Amino acid sequence: MRVYYMVLAVTILCGTALTARLSAVLAEGETPAKRQLLVEGARLWPVYCAQCHNARPGSQFSPAQWDAITMHMKTLSNMPAKDMAAIREFLKEAR
Numbered sequence: 001m002r003v004y005y006m007v008l009a010v011t012i013l014c015g016t017a018l019t020a021r022l023s024a025v026l027a028e029g030e031t032p033a034k035r036q037l038l039v040e041g042a043r044l045w046p047v048y049c050a051q052c053h054n055a056r057p058g059s060q061f062s063p064a065q066w067d068a069i070t071m072h073m074k075t076l077s078n079m080p081a082k083d084m085a086a087i088r089e090f091l092k093e094a095r
């Protein structure tokens with residue numbers, strides 16, 4: 001039930017295509033803390049990552065590449081580590 005509400009919130013924020021991918025990720029039996037992180041990442045990704053260029057989708061790079069890219073973008077943008085951690089996990093899993 002809780003997952004349903006989270007997915008609903010993401011639907012409103014990010015659109016249905018993204019939600020389809022995210023709900024597939026959430027259905028894989030992640031821990032509640034990990035789910036919370038992914039939902040937070042899905043919410044923050046368009047907020048932060050479209051400020052200087054188009055927000056690149058998770059599918060565009062491998063998880064290892066996302067580790068390097070998000071470290072670089074964190075340095076460029078000076079965004080909070082907690083927010084970047086959520087976005088990084090979301091980009092690595094939502095593909």
Ligand code: HEC
Nearest residue numbers: 045048049050051052053056069070073076077084087091
């Ligand atoms: C403060 C501005 C800024 C913000 C915010 C920002 N970026 Fe960037 N990003 C850049 C710049 C400038 C470049 C190109 C130059 C470079 O790589 O240093 C870039 C390049 C990239 C590239 C490489 C593009 C390619 O096609 O090769 C990716 C991927 C990327 N950013 C992802 C992200 C993600 C994910 C976020 C959000 C967490 C983000 N960026 C937030 C400025 C920003």
